[in-house]
Amino acid sequence: MRFDRASAVTSGDLGKWKAEVQPDWDIFGVANGGYLMAIAARAMSQAAGGRSPVSLTAHFIRPVSSGPVEVSVETVKTGRTFSTMSGRVAAESDSMTLLGSFTEPGLLGDGTLYVDAAPPELPPPEQCPRALPSEDGPLPPPMMTHFEERIHPEDAGPLQGRPTGKAMMRGWFRLHDQEPIDPFALLMIADAFPPAVLTPNFPWPGHPPWR
Numbered sequence: 001m002r003f004d005r006a007s008a009v010t011s012g013d014l015g016k017w018k019a020e021v022q023p024d025w026d027i028f029g030v031a032n033g034g035y036l037m038a039i040a041a042r043a044m045s046q047a048a049g050g051r052s053p054v055s056l057t058a059h060f061i062r063p064v065s066s067g068p069v070e071v072s073v074e075t076v077k078t079g080r081t082f083s084t085m086s087g088r089v090a091a092e093s094d095s096m097t098l099l100g101s102f103t104e105p106g107l108l109g110d111g112t113l114y115v116d117a118a119p120p121e122l123p124p125p126e127q128c129p130r131a132l133p134s135e136d137g138p139l140p141p142p143m144m145t146h147f148e149e150r151i152h153p154e155d156a157g158p159l160q161g162r163p164t165g166k167a168m169m170r171g172w173f174r175l176h177d178q179e180p181i182d183p184f185a186l187l188m189i190a191d192a193f194p195p196a197v198l199t200p201n202f203p204w205p206g207h208p209p210w211r
Helices: 033-047 142-146 183-192
Strands: 009-011 016-021 052-060 065-077 081-089 094-103 149-150 169-176
Touching: 009 033, 016 033, 033 052, 033 065, 033 081, 033 183, 052 169, 081 149, 081 183, 169 183
Parallel strands: none
Antiparallel strands: 009 016, 016 065, 052 094, 065 081, 081 094, 149 169
């Protein structure tokens, strides 16, 4: 299932949206946090008149499994440039609260931006390990069947049972079917990418799936 469909929301009562957490966007049976944030952000964006998320902070209260959820949204403040929105995701009870700023693309103007960063140097995607389906255990997580994630060979050691001694994780990411990556997908990607502090003692069952 495409990400935009898996994270879609529909409006319900005033200030409330409904969504269906899909069963295959999870890690060990628990919905990925970034995926849940994307669902909430879509509802908050609609409540903000279609403005896109600029920053979003989430507090996770309880894990969420697959099934229906309700997103309640309130407008904290609406300005010419930004809308500040609060959100709450509930399954059987409150599971996540959020606070974020939303704006319209291009509204900040075309002035000069100071960027003190550069993309990481990466080998071509085909030279970087990726998670492949395995019958030896629960890894890789089901959600990884929906995208292609490849890790720099120098950083993939912990994923292959080899320590590197470096807290670094660089790589490539793309959704299937050439689905574009929008601000909502970025929320999911930020949480779906392996953490830089991943240790080599992670209990991979059988052969590590990254190869």
